[in-house]
Amino acid sequence: MKKRIAALFMAGLMVVSAAGCGPNVSGEKETQKEEASTEKKDDDKGGEKVLQVVDMSDSTKARREEYNKKFEEENNCKVEYTVLSGDQYQTTINSSIKANTAPDLFALPSGVKLSTAVEEGWYMPMNDYVEEGFFDTFSEGSLNEGVTTMDGQVYVLPEAANIVNTLVFYNETVLEDAGVDVNNLPKTWTEFREVCKQVTEAGKGKYYGMIEGGKQVNRLEIAIRALSNLAGSKSNDIGVISMVDGKNVLASDAMVQAFDFYSGLVQDRSFHPDSANLAAPEARALFAQNQAAFLIQGAWCISTWEKENPDLKFGVMPMPEPDDGAKGGLPYIGAQPWMGISKNSDNPELAAKYLQGLYSEEYQSGVVEDGGFVSAIEGINEKYMKDGVMKEYYTIAKEQGKLCPDPIVAKADAAKVYANVTEVSPNLGQIVQGVLTGKTDYKESLQTLSDNTQKAWDEAIAKAQEGGADVSAADFEFANWNPLEDYTTESYNNR
Numbered sequence: 001m002k003k004r005i006a007a008l009f010m011a012g013l014m015v016v017s018a019a020g021c022g023p024n025v026s027g028e029k030e031t032q033k034e035e036a037s038t039e040k041k042d043d044d045k046g047g048e049k050v051l052q053v054v055d056m057s058d059s060t061k062a063r064r065e066e067y068n069k070k071f072e073e074e075n076n077c078k079v080e081y082t083v084l085s086g087d088q089y090q091t092t093i094n095s096s097i098k099a100n101t102a103p104d105l106f107a108l109p110s111g112v113k114l115s116t117a118v119e120e121g122w123y124m125p126m127n128d129y130v131e132e133g134f135f136d137t138f139s140e141g142s143l144n145e146g147v148t149t150m151d152g153q154v155y156v157l158p159e160a161a162n163i164v165n166t167l168v169f170y171n172e173t174v175l176e177d178a179g180v181d182v183n184n185l186p187k188t189w190t191e192f193r194e195v196c197k198q199v200t201e202a203g204k205g206k207y208y209g210m211i212e213g214g215k216q217v218n219r220l221e222i223a224i225r226a227l228s229n230l231a232g233s234k235s236n237d238i239g240v241i242s243m244v245d246g247k248n249v250l251a252s253d254a255m256v257q258a259f260d261f262y263s264g265l266v267q268d269r270s271f272h273p274d275s276a277n278l279a280a281p282e283a284r285a286l287f288a289q290n291q292a293a294f295l296i297q298g299a300w301c302i303s304t305w306e307k308e309n310p311d312l313k314f315g316v317m318p319m320p321e322p323d324d325g326a327k328g329g330l331p332y333i334g335a336q337p338w339m340g341i342s343k344n345s346d347n348p349e350l351a352a353k354y355l356q357g358l359y360s361e362e363y364q365s366g367v368v369e370d371g372g373f374v375s376a377i378e379g380i381n382e383k384y385m386k387d388g389v390m391k392e393y394y395t396i397a398k399e400q401g402k403l404c405p406d407p408i409v410a411k412a413d414a415a416k417v418y419a420n421v422t423e424v425s426p427n428l429g430q431i432v433q434g435v436l437t438g439k440t441d442y443k444e445s446l447q448t449l450s451d452n453t454q455k456a457w458d459e460a461i462a463k464a465q466e467g468g469a470d471v472s473a474a475d476f477e478f479a480n481w482n483p484l485e486d487y488t489t490e491s492y493n494n495r
Helices: 058-075 086-098 114-119 172-177 189-203 217-230 253-267 280-288 300-308 348-358 361-370 380-384 388-400 414-420 428-436 442-466 489-493
Strands: 013-015 032-034 048-055 077-083 105-107 156-158 167-171 208-211 292-297 314-317 330-332 337-341 401-403
Touching (some): 105 348, 217 330, 217 428, 280 292, 280 300, 292 300, 388 401
Parallel strands (some): 048 105
Antiparallel strands (some): 156 337, 167 292
16 A cells, blocks of 8 residues: 555646746646545555656646556556646655655656665666667667666666757748848848847837747756857856866856847847746747747747647747857757656556657657657657658757767766755856846856856865765866767767
């Protein structure tokens, strides 16, 4: 007998946006309801096994419900599937783990490193429960030591392939009304700024050059890191620290150049005036209402617009590059950890079978065909990605996006540094937020952030070392990293 997690099953549970991004990749959460009860249950009540599954994957909810019904019929079991929002998930899962009532399958909470979860006994390795060759179906970069795997044992799987989520969507209706040729879209920072200014002036308050979900500082940080990397900053993906000559790159010349570009757009009044107060879904909605020509977001927008705004004429284009050419690509790291089998599960064989079904061609083909989802299984995207805009997004992302190094992949003990680091405020996204509201003293703010981050990072490394971790500042520096190329397994080996 096992107690159901009461917080997971409140009637009328609402799923709300926590980050304004999709699987990731990383997920944009729309409001949904999950109905369930709070009674206790037997794991093998009446001869029917019960499998509890909890995650935050609302974007694939309809497909999962279909899958669950079929799985129940084929395996004579009951699947109790619950979708939670980000904040609800963090609180509920942490509580259930402490009470030893974690569901059979649950996602690794955001911000928690696999090494921590394994040390605390959250998950069991799944190698002995999955079929031989199952892990071989994943594409390169999907399963990495320290991220999904510890000491060769796989504990969690990625929900989807990671992909850049900083491409530029353009609104054809707005551009055409402003006299911009949609067949000759801006490619450089100067061209982009000029077009945004042209659109804003033509709109006379009806529409603007850009719109941004500036309320969400994580989105702002992702965008500014991407812009700075195009200028050659060697800035890694959000949440990942990278060093050059022993120092972080938060106040580098390339980072300042990215801020100069962003600040120029603000000074031109090219941003929608509500941008600083909008969440990412709200910015996306106003873009669909023809209130802006450009929006920087991810692939999750595509299926939402096509479903909710069928009259919207839109396309996707690369992020504009510095006038003197790109010195790096849009940075992203490999697929991120998602779902694992609870160490306390009474049904690990059934849980493993459920997981394998989620990565089958039958299921993966459906979520990819729905749009906005990029599979981590080899060959699925090329075979089943049918939506025209999504295919264009995927193509551009593969071309302009560059896989960048992840210190945890290089050395698992690097995760212990992340666990000890103290977040510095204002962070990079908050400084961008300030620029969006008209502040122009970002150079001083960036230098302060860089200095404080360096101090916090040095302290975190020392603390990890004191705890026995085999890690140093050198583990966060990658001298052989060419930001114009993917950082591959071979790159790690030849570091």
